[in-house]
Amino acid sequence: MARVHNWQLGREMSYWYPESRPNKQFAAVFDTNKCIACQTCTLACKTTWTSGVGQEYMLWNNVETKPYGFYPLAWDLKLLEMLDGQKWSEKEYEGQKLHTYEGQTIFESAPAGERVLGWRPEDQDYAYPNVGEDDCSGQVDGGASYSLQHMAQHMAWFYYLARICNHCTYPACLASCPRGSIYKRPEDGIVLVDQSRCRGYQECVKGCPYKKVFFNSMTGTSEKCIACFPKIEQGIQPQCFENCIGKIRLAGFINTPDKAQADNPIDYLVHIRKVALPLFPQLGLEPNVYYIPPIHVPHSFTKQMFGPGVDDAVKTYRNAPNDPDLQGLLALFGSSEQMMTRWRRQGDFVSGMKDDGSEVVRVPIKEPVHVRQPYDRLYQITRTNCP
Amino acid sequence: MNNTIRLLIVLALFSLAVSGCRSAIATTTEVVAVQAKTVPAAPTDAAWNNAPEHPAKLLLQDLVEPRVMKASTAEVRVRAITNGTEVAFRLEWDDPTKNDVPGPARFMDACAVQVPAKLEANVPDPQMGGQGKTVEITYWRADWQASVDGRPDSLKEIYPNASINGYPFEANSLEKGSAAQQEMATRYAPARAVGNRRVGAREASVEDLIADGPGTLSPAPPAGSKGKGAKSDKGWSVVITRKLPNGLAPGVRTQVAFAVWEGAHNETGARKMRTGWVPLLMKGAEAK
Numbered sequence: 001m002a003r004v005h006n007w008q009l010g011r012e013m014s015y016w017y018p019e020s021r022p023n024k025q026f027a028a029v030f031d032t033n034k035c036i037a038c039q040t041c042t043l044a045c046k047t048t049w050t051s052g053v054g055q056e057y058m059l060w061n062n063v064e065t066k067p068y069g070f071y072p073l074a075w076d077l078k079l080l081e082m083l084d085g086q087k088w089s090e091k092e093y094e095g096q097k098l099h100t101y102e103g104q105t106i107f108e109s110a111p112a113g114e115r116v117l118g119w120r121p122e123d124q125d126y127a128y129p130n131v132g133e134d135d136c137s138g139q140v141d142g143g144a145s146y147s148l149q150h151m152a153q154h155m156a157w158f159y160y161l162a163r164i165c166n167h168c169t170y171p172a173c174l175a176s177c178p179r180g181s182i183y184k185r186p187e188d189g190i191v192l193v194d195q196s197r198c199r200g201y202q203e204c205v206k207g208c209p210y211k212k213v214f215f216n217s218m219t220g221t222s223e224k225c226i227a228c229f230p231k232i233e234q235g236i237q238p239q240c241f242e243n244c245i246g247k248i249r250l251a252g253f254i255n256t257p258d259k260a261q262a263d264n265p266i267d268y269l270v271h272i273r274k275v276a277l278p279l280f281p282q283l284g285l286e287p288n289v290y291y292i293p294p295i296h297v298p299h300s301f302t303k304q305m306f307g308p309g310v311d312d313a314v315k316t317y318r319n320a321p322n323d324p325d326l327q328g329l330l331a332l333f334g335s336s337e338q339m340m341t342r343w344r345r346q347g348d349f350v351s352g353m354k355d356d357g358s359e360v361v362r363v364p365i366k367e368p369v370h371v372r373q374p375y376d377r378l379y380q381i382t383r384t385n386c387p
Numbered sequence: 388m389n390n391t392i393r394l395l396i397v398l399a400l401f402s403l404a405v406s407g408c409r410s411a412i413a414t415t416t417e418v419v420a421v422q423a424k425t426v427p428a429a430p431t432d433a434a435w436n437n438a439p440e441h442p443a444k445l446l447l448q449d450l451v452e453p454r455v456m457k458a459s460t461a462e463v464r465v466r467a468i469t470n471g472t473e474v475a476f477r478l479e480w481d482d483p484t485k486n487d488v489p490g491p492a493r494f495m496d497a498c499a500v501q502v503p504a505k506l507e508a509n510v511p512d513p514q515m516g517g518q519g520k521t522v523e524i525t526y527w528r529a530d531w532q533a534s535v536d537g538r539p540d541s542l543k544e545i546y547p548n549a550s551i552n553g554y555p556f557e558a559n560s561l562e563k564g565s566a567a568q569q570e571m572a573t574r575y576a577p578a579r580a581v582g583n584r585r586v587g588a589r590e591a592s593v594e595d596l597i598a599d600g601p602g603t604l605s606p607a608p609p610a611g612s613k614g615k616g617a618k619s620d621k622g623w624s625v626v627i628t629r630k631l632p633n634g635l636a637p638g639v640r641t642q643v644a645f646a647v648w649e650g651a652h653n654e655t656g657a658r659k660m661r662t663g664w665v666p667l668l669m670k671g672a673e674a675k
Contacts (some may be wrong), residue, residue, distance in 0.1 A: 051555050052575025053542055057491075064390040113454035120653075172482045178453060178657045179602045195577040199604070200585045201656035202492065203453060217545050219578035219584025 001107065004170060007257050008281040008307070010100035014107050015284075016115055016175035025189035026167050026227050027254035027266045027288040028241070029276040031333065033295055033317070034248040035160040037063045037134065039242035041249075043165075046241045049226070054218025057126040060225035061240040063162045065133035067301060071163075072125035075211040076280065080304070082117055083109060086282045088308040099308045100206065105284025106172060106209055116172045120206040134158060159294035163241060164249065165212040165225035166279065166287030167191050173224070176207025188253070190227045198222055209283045235339045235354065247334025252341050254288060265329055265343045265352070266290070273326055275316045277306035292317055328365045336361040402519045404456065413439045418476075418643055420467035426475035427468060430617050430624035435477055440465040443645055444549055445480075445660035450514050451601045453657050459649040463498070469669055471637060475502050475628040478645060482622040486650025487529035488545055489586050494538035494655045496529040496618075497648040500627050502667070506634035506641055513644045513664045515598040522644075524596040525629045527614040529650065532592040534675060540587045592616060601657065637671025 004010050004019035052362035062071045070076065075138040080086070086103040108118040111261040147240040167184075171191045174182040181197040182204055184190070193204070193213065198221040204213040205222055213224040228238035231369065236242070237251040252266040260271035293302045295314045302310045320327045328350035332343055340352030349361045375382050418441045427434040443463050447455045464479040478498050486496045503511050504521035511520035538544055556571035573580040576593070579587070593614035595607040616625035635641055642664035648654040 014488070050575065052572070053554060055575060056542070056549070056551060113449065113452060113456045115452045120492045124492050124493065176453075178451070179604060196581040196583045198578065198583070198585075199656065200489075201658075202494075203656065205491065215491045216576075218540075218542060218586065219576050219583075220489055220587075221578040221583065223577065 006105075006170065006284060007287050008101075008278050008286050009096055009105070009284065013105050013170075015170045016107065020184075020227070021169065021187035021256070022184060022186045024187065024253045025169065025255075025288055026232065026251070027270070027290065028164075028249060028251045029266060029269050029290045029292065030162055030250045031102055031292040031330065031331075032159055032161065034246045034333075035063065035162050035291060036246050037130065037160040037162075038245060039063055039130070040243050040245050041162060044239040044243035045225075048228070050223075052216075052218075054216040055214075055223070057123070058214040058216070058223065058281070059129060059163070060212070060214075060223075061164045062129065063160050064130050065158050065159045066305075067158065069130050069133035069161075071129055072121040072211050073128055074125075075121070075274075076209075076305075077155075078119050079106070079209050079283070080280075082119070086304065088282075089277070090308060092198065095377075097312070100107065101282055101284075102256075102358070105282065107170070107175065107284050110176055115176050115178075115203075116207045118172065118176070118206040118209065120202060121211060134160075138263070153200040157297050159297055162240075163210065163212070164238075164289060165191065165227065166210060166285065166289045167225075168288060169286035170284065171215050172209060172283075172285055173204035176203040177201075178203060181304050188227075188229070188232060190229050190232070191224070192226055193222055193224055195219075195221055195223075209280065232339065236337055237339055241334075242337040244334055250333045251339060254290075263342045263344060265332065265340060268325075268329060268343070273316055274309055275313045275326065277309050277313055280305060281307045324365065331363050331365050332361075335363045398565050409413060415439045417441060417668055418443075418465050418467050419668045420469040420474050420672055422465060422637065422671045423468050423470055426470050426473050426628055427477075428475075428615055428626060428628065429476055429614065430479075430510060430543065430615060435466050436475075441465045441665065443662045443665055445645075445647060445662060448514070448646075448657055448659045448661050451657055455652075455654065455658050457569075457652075458660065459652040459654065460647045463645050463647050463662070465645060465665075467667070469631065469637070469671075471631075471671070473628055473630055474632075474635075474669070475626055476643075476645075477624065477626050478647070479624045480622050480647050482618075482649060482651075483620070484651040485529065485618045487533045489530050492653070494650040494653050495648070496623060496650045497527060497655075498623070498625055498627070499524050499526040499646045500629070501644040501646070502632040502635075503642060504633060506632070506639070510642050512600070513642075514661070515601045515604070517600045519599065521597050521599050523629075523632065524604070525593050525612045525614075525627050526596055527593045527615060527616060527625050527627055529618075529623075530586060531589055531593055532614065532616045534587065534589050535606050537591045557577050595629070631669075635669055637669050639669055641667050641669075643667040 001014040002018040004015045006013050041061050050058040064071050089100045089102050091098050109117045110168050181194045200220040213222050215222050241249040241251045254266045257271045260267040276292050277286045293306050293310050299310050326346040332352050340360050341355050342353040348365050349362050352360045408485050419439050421438045445460050460480050466477045467615040468475050501522050501524045504523050511522050516522035556568050561568040593612050595610045595612050596604050597607045598604045613630040614627050646659045648659045
C-alpha cells in the first residue's frame with residue numbers, strides 16, 4: 001500500500017497505488033433539496049446505456065429515498081456496520097475549520113487477504129429499485145402523516161439521494177481489480193472498466209462501497225457508469241444531467257483545494273463556499289460527486305453521510321436568498337446542456353462559460369414573476385390552478 | 388459366537404479396510420502421461436484406467452491479494468495420457484455443489500492446467516509465472532461446459548421467471564438477423580462488441596491463456612485446446628486436452644501445476660486453490 005493525500009479526510013491515507021491525480025477531474029454537484037425523484041435521470045441513463053440483455057437490473061444512475069431506500073439493498077448500512085468508529089476531529093486554523101478523519105478508511109481496514117473492506121451484493125439485493133419508496137403507507141386522514149405527533153417514534157423525514165459513479169480519486173473498484181482492468185482516464189479522471197480485459201471476477205463489485213459497478217450475467221463482465229464520456233469529450237453534460245427536470249445537477253471539473261478557482265463553479269461550491277459535500281468521505285475514496293445536503297434532515301444523519309461540514313453547508317445554503325453569488329450560481333444548474341467550467345455573476349444575471357471564457361448561457365438569478373388573473377378577459381374564461 | 392461368524396466378521400472388517408483406502412489405485416509422486424494412440428476426450432473413457440493417478444494437494448492461493456484464507460478443495464486427482472502431439476489431463480476433485488450459472492455474486496466451478504512456456508532448468512514461478520518467465524494455462528469453466536453441452540444463450544436460463552418488456556434490438560424497425568439488428572444488440576453488450584466472450588454460446592469449454600505473473604493473464608493464440616467436464620454427486624471430472632507444451636516429447640520431463648475454483652466458496656480469479664509445480668513425465672522413453 002502507498003501513502004496518498006486525501007483532502008476530504010484532511011490527512012494522508014493508505015491506498016493500493018501511489019497518488020496519481022488526473023490532469024482534470026470530472027466532478028459534479030447535486031442539490032438534494034431540489035430532487036423530486038422523478039427518475040428522469042434514471043431513465044435517461046437506462047435508455048442510453050443499459051437497455052441490453054443482462055443489464056436489466058443495472059441502474060448506473062438511481063435515485064433512492066433516504067433513510068429507508070437503497071439500491072442495492074442496504075448498500076451503505078452494510079458497509080458502515082463493518083467500518084469501525086467514524087470519528088472526525090476539528091480544529092480552527094486562520095478562522096477556518098479544519099476537519100480530520102480519525103477513523104479508518106475501507107483501504108486501511110481491509111481484512112487480511114483483501115485489498116479493501118467490502119461486501120458483494122447478491123442478485124436479490126437488486127430486487128428493490130425505488131418504486132414507491134416514498135409512498136405514504138396509509139390514509140393521511142387515518143393518521144399516516146409524517147408530521148403527526150403520534151408518528152414521532154418513526155423518523156418524520158426523508159429525502160432523495162440521486163447517485164451515479166463518483167469517479168473517485170482513489171477508486172476502490174480500481175484498487176480491487178487484481179488484473180488492472182479498471183482505469184482512471186488521465187484527461188478527465190473518469191473511471192472505466194476495460195471491457196476487453198475484464199474477466200468478470202466481480203472484485204470491483206465487492207470493493208466499490210457505493211455499489212456502482214454491476215455484473216452483467218450475459219456478457220460475464222462488470223459494467224459501470226461511464227460519466228457519458230463521449231458527451232463530455234464534446235463539452236456536453238452527461239445524460240442524467242441534461243435530462244434532470246429538477247435542475248439539481250451541475251457537471252464540471254474540480255481542482256484540489258489548494259488550487260481552487262473562484263470562477264470554477266465546482267470549486268466555488270465545494271472548496272470556497274463549502275456548501276457541497278462528498279458522499280461518505282470517511283470511506284476514503286475521495287468521491288467526486290458533491291451533494292448540497294438536505295436542509296430539513298437531522299444533522300446527525302447527514303453528518304454520517306456527508307461528513308462534518310454539514311452544519312456550515314446547511315447554514316450557507318439557507319442563507320442563499322441573501323447571497324447573490326451563491327444564489328446566482330445555483331441558478332446556473334440545468335440552464336444548459338453544455339459543460340460550463342467557468343462562471344461569473346453580473347448584477348442580477350449569471351453566466352456560464354467555457355474554459356476560453358466564451359459565454360454558454362446567461363440566466364436571470366430570479367425569474368420575473370407573472371401573476372395570472374383567475375378571469376381571462378381575452379377568452380372570457382375563468383381558469384384555476386390545479387392543486 | 389461360533390468360528391464361522393467370527394471369520395465372517397474378520398472378513399467384513401478386512402474388506403471394509405480395503406475399500407476405505409485407495410490402495411487399489413496406483414498413485415504416483417509425479418504426473419505420468421502414458422502413451423496411447425489417441426487421447427480420450429471423455430472423463431469416463433476406460434483408457435483413463437491405464438494411467439496412474441497423482442493426488443495433488445491443493446494449497447491456498449495466499450501469495451497475492453485477493454487471497455483465499457480458508458481452504459476449500461483439498462486435492463485434485465490427476466491422470467494424463469499423451470499421443471505424442473497432444474496431452475490430455477483428467478482432473479477430478481470432490482465438490483458436492485454444481486456452480487455453473489453466472490450472475491451477481493455467483494461464481495463458477497473451474498479448473499486449470501499450467502505449464503512453463505519454455506523447457507528450461509530455471510522454471511517460472513508456479514504462481515502464474517513471472518516477468519519473462521511465461522506460463523501457458525488452459526482454463527476450463529463449468530458454465531462454458533453447460534453452453535457447449537447445449538444450454539441456450541438466454542437470460543431465461545439464468546432467471547427462468549424473468550419478465551422483460553423488450554429490448555431495443557427487438558424493435559419492429561429492425562429486420563431479424565440483419566446487420567443493423569446485430570449492431571443494436573452489441574451496442575448494449577460492450578464486452579461482446581469487443582470480442583470478449585466471457586459467457587454465452589461457445590465452441591469449447593476451455594480457453595488458452597498465457598501469463599507473466601499474477602494479474603497478467605491474457606488470451607493466447609488459439610491452440611485448439613479442448614475440454615470436457617462431467618459432474619457427479621461426488622464431484623467434477625474434467626478432461627483438458629492441449630497440444631504438447633513447447634519442446635516436450637516422449638521421455639522428457641517438465642513441470643505442471645493445477646488450480647481448482649470452488650464456485651460455492653466464491654472462488655474466482657486469484658481466489659483459488661492451487662498446487663505448486665508437480666513433475667510431469669511424458670512416458671515413452673527414458674526420462675532425460
